[in-house]
Amino acid sequence: RDLFQGRSNATGVFTLAVAPATTTVVTAINCGEESKIKITPQTANAAAALATTYIQAVDVIRGQFTVTHASSAQTDRTFSYGIQG
Numbered sequence: 001r002d003l004f005q006g007r008s009n010a011t012g013v014f015t016l017a018v019a020p021a022t023t024t025v026v027t028a029i030n031c032g033e034e035s036k037i038k039i040t041p042q043t044a045n046a047a048a049a050l051a052t053t054y055i056q057a058v059d060v061i062r063g064q065f066t067v068t069h070a071s072s073a074q075t076d077r078t079f080s081y082g083i084q085g
Contacts, residue, residue, distance in 0.1 A: 010083035013042065016049065019071040027064050030083050037065050039079045046077040053079075 010030040017024045031037070037055050041047040052070040059066035069077075 011081065013078060013080050014067070015075070016046070016053070016067065016069050016072070016077040016079070018075055019073045022069060022071050024067045024069065025064055026067060026081070028081070028083060029063060031060060031065055032062050032085070033060065034085050035060050035065070036084045038082045038084065039067070040081070042078045042080055043076045045072075045074045046079050049074075049077050053077075 010028075012026070012028060014024060014026045037060060039050075039053070039055070041050050046053075049069060049072065053067060054069075055065055055067055059068070067079075
């Protein structure tokens with residue numbers, strides 16, 4: 001019913017880990033090996049980090065995905081995500 005009304009439970013929010021980390025693991029129960037993850041910055045610092053933030057296909061597995069990003073001490077690089085497939 002929710003899908004028919006344009007909603008999905010395959011969405012969420014995450015914040016990139018701070019330095020020295022260059023990856024962030026996101027738990028997502030609706031994620032599978034063939035899923036496509038779309039991310040959208042929710043803060044100005046996240047928008048600035050978007051050019052160096054990505055998800056490799058090999059880092060998308062059942063129940064989670066790993067985001068690769070630049071190391072930063074900023075604590076508010078927050079993104080929302082949607083999972084397709």
